[in-house]
Amino acid sequence: MSDPQILIADRISAAMSSMTTSEKRVARVLLARYPAIGLESVTAFAEQAEVSAPTVLRFITKLGFGGYPDFRRALREEIDDSRKFPLTRPRPTKIDVGSDFGNELLEVVRATLGEIEPAVVDEVIELLADDRRSVNVLGGDLTKTVAGHLLYHLRKMRRAVFQLPAVNQERADRLIDLGKKDIVILFDVRRYQDDVVTTARIASQRGCTVILFTDQWMSEAAEVATHVFRAKVETSSPWDSLLGLAAIVETLALALDRRLWSVVRPRLEAVERYKINLTSRNKSPAGDKDQRSDGPDTAVFESRSKKPAV
Amino acid sequence: MSDPQILIADRISAAMSSMTTSEKRVARVLLARYPAIGLESVTAFAEQAEVSAPTVLRFITKLGFGGYPDFRRALREEIDDSRKFPLTRPRPTKIDVGSDFGNELLEVVRATLGEIEPAVVDEVIELLADDRRSVNVLGGDLTKTVAGHLLYHLRKMRRAVFQLPAVNQERADRLIDLGKKDIVILFDVRRYQDDVVTTARIASQRGCTVILFTDQWMSEAAEVATHVFRAKVETSSPWDSLLGLAAIVETLALALDRRLWSVVRPRLEAVERYKINLTSRNKSPAGDKDQRSDGPDTAVFESRSKKPAV
DNA sequence: GGCGATCTGTACAATCTATTACAGGATGTG
DNA sequence: CACATCCTGTAATAGATTGTACAGATCGCC
Numbered sequence: 001m002s003d004p005q006i007l008i009a010d011r012i013s014a015a016m017s018s019m020t021t022s023e024k025r026v027a028r029v030l031l032a033r034y035p036a037i038g039l040e041s042v043t044a045f046a047e048q049a050e051v052s053a054p055t056v057l058r059f060i061t062k063l064g065f066g067g068y069p070d071f072r073r074a075l076r077e078e079i080d081d082s083r084k085f086p087l088t089r090p091r092p093t094k095i096d097v098g099s100d101f102g103n104e105l106l107e108v109v110r111a112t113l114g115e116i117e118p119a120v121v122d123e124v125i126e127l128l129a130d131d132r133r134s135v136n137v138l139g140g141d142l143t144k145t146v147a148g149h150l151l152y153h154l155r156k157m158r159r160a161v162f163q164l165p166a167v168n169q170e171r172a173d174r175l176i177d178l179g180k181k182d183i184v185i186l187f188d189v190r191r192y193q194d195d196v197v198t199t200a201r202i203a204s205q206r207g208c209t210v211i212l213f214t215d216q217w218m219s220e221a222a223e224v225a226t227h228v229f230r231a232k233v234e235t236s237s238p239w240d241s242l243l244g245l246a247a248i249v250e251t252l253a254l255a256l257d258r259r260l261w262s263v264v265r266p267r268l269e270a271v272e273r274y275k276i277n278l279t280s281r282n283k284s285p286a287g288d289k290d291q292r293s294d295g296p297d298t299a300v301f302e303s304r305s306k307k308p309a310v
Numbered sequence: 311m312s313d314p315q316i317l318i319a320d321r322i323s324a325a326m327s328s329m330t331t332s333e334k335r336v337a338r339v340l341l342a343r344y345p346a347i348g349l350e351s352v353t354a355f356a357e358q359a360e361v362s363a364p365t366v367l368r369f370i371t372k373l374g375f376g377g378y379p380d381f382r383r384a385l386r387e388e389i390d391d392s393r394k395f396p397l398t399r400p401r402p403t404k405i406d407v408g409s410d411f412g413n414e415l416l417e418v419v420r421a422t423l424g425e426i427e428p429a430v431v432d433e434v435i436e437l438l439a440d441d442r443r444s445v446n447v448l449g450g451d452l453t454k455t456v457a458g459h460l461l462y463h464l465r466k467m468r469r470a471v472f473q474l475p476a477v478n479q480e481r482a483d484r485l486i487d488l489g490k491k492d493i494v495i496l497f498d499v500r501r502y503q504d505d506v507v508t509t510a511r512i513a514s515q516r517g518c519t520v521i522l523f524t525d526q527w528m529s530e531a532a533e534v535a536t537h538v539f540r541a542k543v544e545t546s547s548p549w550d551s552l553l554g555l556a557a558i559v560e561t562l563a564l565a566l567d568r569r570l571w572s573v574v575r576p577r578l579e580a581v582e583r584y585k586i587n588l589t590s591r592n593k594s595p596a597g598d599k600d601q602r603s604d605g606p607d608t609a610v611f612e613s614r615s616k617k618p619a620v
Numbered sequence: 621g622g623c624g625a626t627c628t629g630t631a632c633a634a635t636c637t638a639t640t641a642c643a644g645g646a647t648g649t650g
Numbered sequence: 651c652a653c654a655t656c657c658t659g660t661a662a663t664a665g666a667t668t669g670t671a672c673a674g675a676t677c678g679c680c
Contacts (some may be wrong), residue, residue: 351666351667351668352667352668352669353666353667353668363667363668363669364669364670367668367669367670377668377669378667378668378669379667379668
């Protein structure tokens with residue numbers, strides 16, 4: 001038996017460069033449905049990857065296996081091993097991050113997560129889990145991207161999630177409608193923006209719940225915020241890092257998912273159905289079967305031309 | 311497809327009472343080396359259990375499967391499910407921030423940075439440092455926020471940085487103008503988007519340099535990309551993490567900053583001057599084209615209002 | 621100990637699988 | 651534009667696998 005420590009998945013990554021186009025497709029499908037698909041027959045595997053059986057065989061050979069049976073045997077052994085030593089699971093990752101900056105980024109995440117107060121998380125999750133409250137998110141110049149990341153997750157999981165307009169006039173129009181039942185989430189890190197701080201003040205005055213994501217030096221908005229998350233943003237780079245904030249966002253996303261799991265699941269499925277209907281032309285909204293449609297769009301973006309055909 | 315919730319292992323336990331001696335032996339061996347041994351051939355399985363092949367067949371039939379292939383298919387599906395939806399399993403409702411999931415996020419960053427090839431970084435930096443090339447960035451549903459993060463840094467450091475339109479028609483209008491001198495940067499992670507892949511193909515066909523940010527399973531866009539960055543996105547959370555991609559982006563930002571330091575510094579100072587002019591009313595200084603303003607302020611968001619203002 | 625019922629293994633046929641050879645097609649080069 | 655090279659799919663074949671029929675073995679019971 002071949003070295004049990006080296007995962008087949010890693011072998012694939014390593015050999016990826018010497019793969020042809022079709023073989024890469026095989027690799028991708030294998031990794032995506034690893035390892036189950038490798039345990040099917042060559043024919044079935046080839047069909048899923050939309051290539052011919054010999055292509056799969058060549059791929060397997062390039063990986064260094066003696067043949068398909070040999071490959072499958074290796075997969076089975078790997079499954080067996082992972083059962084036997086679930087804790088000694090091979091950790092193939094290189095310890096060396098490659099650079100000092102890499103370690104700094106790790107430190108940003110570690111320090112940030114270490115500072116999070118679970119109590120604050122719990123309270124915020126409870127607030128976000130409340131369907132009746134609207135959520136209004138605003139980021140600054142640098143932070144609007146993390147704000148977008150939070151928006152993405154919130155929108156997938158609940159209703160009434162809005163982005164506060166970047167343009168002040170529109171934002172003012174919006175703020176006038178907010179009240180006690182509404183949540184305002186702000187991002188403001190160093191080189192703090194006055195308009196964000198002002199927004200916090202107004203929101204607070206109107207009785208909104210104000211949740212602030214800021215850095216270790218704390219935006220002035222913290223004075224009126226009801227909940228504050230502080231992230232480390234400083235590195236040796238002249239550009240502040242968003243990794244800490246993003247880590248908080250993703251932690252919250254997971255927590256909210258757990259809290260709302262029973263609601264989120266059907267919601268996502270419904271969204272998926274709508275998406276399929278939206279991407280298919282003038283169909284009646286019947287299609288519920290999970291067809292991995294290649295989304296017909298504009299002519300220019302015609303679905304993939306995968307048919308060599310003859 | 312049989313109910314994915316009921317594990318085959320449970321079915322065995324349930325049917326154990328109606329099993330004969332030899333069949334019980336089969337059951338024991340199967341449970342002991344579950345599920346790997348079930349993926350071998352009947353003959354091999356029978357040998358391990360020290361019974362004959364037909365005995366195994368009868369055992370499988372008693373479990374309610376239509377035949378051995380049917381049984382194996384069920385096993386494979388179980389493996390697939392456990393990989394794809396580790397969340398359909400009963401999950402803990404309590405969150406402990408900063409411990410388990412925190413470590414996973416750290417691992418995402420560490421693994422991603424560990425896989426970066428310095429040579430690719432160098433090449434990409436050289437490309438991005440070239441003022442004459444335009445840079446055109448596009449992200450997918452999830453990744454558009456990281457794409458925004460990259461855009462932020464690039465815009466601060468160089469000219470001709472654009473976001474490719476999300477709407478296909480507009481994007482097509484834009485792509486037609488791109489050529490050999492232009493750089494297209496794409497983000498595409500799992501649940502890959504056909505429109506992004508298609509954009510990659512078109513850009514490649516037009517001779518553009520195509521830089522791809524993807525995940526470990528690699529978007530199909532990789533087939534035509536000239537440079538590929540792979541990030542780890544998978545965690546135990548149902549939501550993929552962007553921390554790895556963000557870490558790459560920030561690493562590139564620092565590298566580009568070092569490379570272009572002498573150019574970037576005066577550029578930033580100039581931007582700062584324009585910004586001040588933009589926020590102060592009715593002055594008349596030099597107007598350049600670069601029009602990414604933070605929006606003109608209105609009365610509500612008057613700048614520099616340092617007072618708490620209760 | 622003899623009998624019946626149940627269990628189990630052997631042998632073989634039908635089917636499916638992996639593999640190899642080869643030719644058509646794509647790609648790049650001079 | 652012709653040539654060479656490299657991919658990739660088709661088709662044929664050798665081999666292995668599943669499933670079944672049947673005969674021998676085992677066990678319990680009278």
